[in-house]
Amino acid sequence: MRYIEQQTVVKRMNGRLIANAIFKYIFLAATLLALLALVILLFRIVSQGAGNLSIDFLTNFASRFPDQAGIKAALIGSLWLMMVVAPTSIILGVGSAIYLEEYAKQNRITSFIRMNISNLAGVPSVVFGLLGLTIFVRAMALGNSILAAGFTMSLLILPVIIVASQEAIRAVPGELRDASYGMGATKWQTILKIILPAAIPGILTGSILALSRAIGETAPLIVIGVPVIIQFLPAGVMDTFTALPMQIYDWSSRPQQEFQAVAAAGIIVLMAVLLFMNSIAVIIRNKFDKRY
Amino acid sequence: MRPSVQEMIAQSKGKKNKKALEKIIPVILFLIASVSVLTSIGIVLTLIFETITFFTRVPFFDFITGTTWLPFSNNEAQFGIWPLIIGTLKVTMVAIIVAVPIGISAAIYLSEYASENVRRVIKPILEILAGVPTIVYGFFALTFVTPVLQAVFPEIKIFNAISPGIVVGIMIIPMIASLSEDAMSSVPKSIREGALAMGSTKFEVAWKITIPAALSGIVASIVLAVSRAIGETMIVSLAAGSTPRFDGDFTGSIQTMTAYIVQVSKGDAGYGTTIYYSIYAVGFTLFLFTMAMNILAGYVSKRFREEY
Helix, strand or coil: CCCCCHHHHHHHHHHHHHHHHHHHHHHHHHHHHHHHHHHHHHHHHHHHHHHHCCHHHHHCCCCCCHHHCCCHHHHHHHHHHHHHHHHHHHHHHHHHHHHHHHHCCCCHHHHHHHHHHHHHCCCCHHHHHHHHHHHHHHHCCCCCEHHHHHHHHHHHHHHHHHHHHHHHHHCCCHHHHHHHHHCCCCHHHHHHHHHHHHHHHHHHHHHHHHHHHHHHCCHHHHHCCCCCCCCCCCCCCCCECCCHHHHHHHHHCCCCHHHHHHHHHHHHHHHHHHHHHHHHHHHHHHHHCCCC | CCCCHHHHHHHHHHCHHHHHHHHHHHHHHHHHHHHHHHHHHHHHHHHHHHHHHHHHHCCHHHHHHCCCEECCCCCCCEECCHHHHHHHHHHHHHHHHHHHHHHHHHHHHHHHHCCHHHHHHHHHHHHHHHHCCHHHHHHHHHHHHHHHHHHHCCCCCCCCCHHHHHHHHHHHHHHHHHHHHHHHHCCCHHHHHHHHHCCCCHHHHHHHHHHHHHHHHHHHHHHHHHHHHHHCCHHHHHHCCCCCCCCCCCCCCCCCHHHHHHHHHHCCCCCCCHHHHHHHHHHHHHHHHHHHHHHHHHHHHHHCCCCC
């Protein structure tokens, strides 16, 4: 009795090898297609917007005339927004992560909080805008201020920061913790002086990436009614403001061709800010990677 | 003289405020952790209450069965949600057609074929693609993809469902690729090597071993990507138009649920008008769609996971 019919195997071998070779290149081509999309996107934006980029563009306010339009109010507004979002979201996010990793008992409440965080991460940003409009803008009467927008954005990125901080805290080796307890430190002392310092690179990396998402988000700002044409700089967190993506949205949706080039220049500024933040995150990650 | 360790411990035990701190801190942290729960409750209650107000003015039945969305008409405003749902589904469909083949192919390439070095280059680039703000994608759809499509198919209008669909697809490729790749990479090497030792080609291993074994993760990644596509706002606001339609046309202006919310928020629909409340009803519908998708993704990845 023969287990393998050699003839059949040989006959089919060619086809199988060809299929193997073809599909390898199909898979590679698909991967390169995705990368190509990124290249085209970046190339288009740089070639459209670079001509409009100048010091004047950074220092002018928005204008009806494309050649005078600048991004000053939006850039400063985004910085103000970050000054609210960064402390709010990091305090809430790291606090939640410490609770879940260090204090929470394995019970229903804890698993409910965990499930809730992962569900919250899947809620569309425009829905967070509706939440902000109802709670912060109307109920708490903050209006379309930096504070209202900042709180809304903080809640939006909260799940990301919690998950990143949880991972960073979990990665701290158990020996450090045990050694600290062994020396007589209390739980809170251990967390504050041993675990948090060891987890800070991971927490910072995750937080910066989350903040860079908040800088690029547009939909919640539109829903809570952040205006676009602003001819002054905010003086405090209760002032109204505009932000980079809002300004870009306004320029992009104008029918005149000239404003599209202005929008592209605005996008370059936004992408430069994102690139800067991401590089800091990468530097922190590489510098502190695998310390233990 | 310095106190001995035992004395120090005895001393520190005596400190009252330290003990109090140890008791208060967990409570504070619990309150902080409950902010995320309050956020969810806030979202659900907000949507429910404002939607109920909307339904006191527009009959619930008209909303869920109506096929005409005409909110800005002064005399005969009609609020039938279906045109907005159809618009959303059109964009999502195009996005999935673009993203699923490319995303899964990229995942197979990365997990089965690519060397460690290649993977180390490609994965971060895909992450960049995932980090591009959606407003940038919207600009790209409007000023590049639409004109290119128009040059090839002249019947396509400036606002259509295809261009934003393609770009939403590009946006969700990294999500499908990276989640599917995670699922494929967690298939044990021994199974792969067994198949290779039996004379399988790499493609046969990918097709008959890895994909079936990782199927739950792959399907979950697609469902999550669908959820993202449904909730995507800026790309469709810029490039899909603002014409709610109940038909099967992809080449002309449409409107999605998210784009309607943006359109109303941009305008001057005063607080308390029916139009103001309608964005909550639409938002609630959107929320239910995405929530259903997220729950489905969780169910698929748990229920159908192959354990090794």
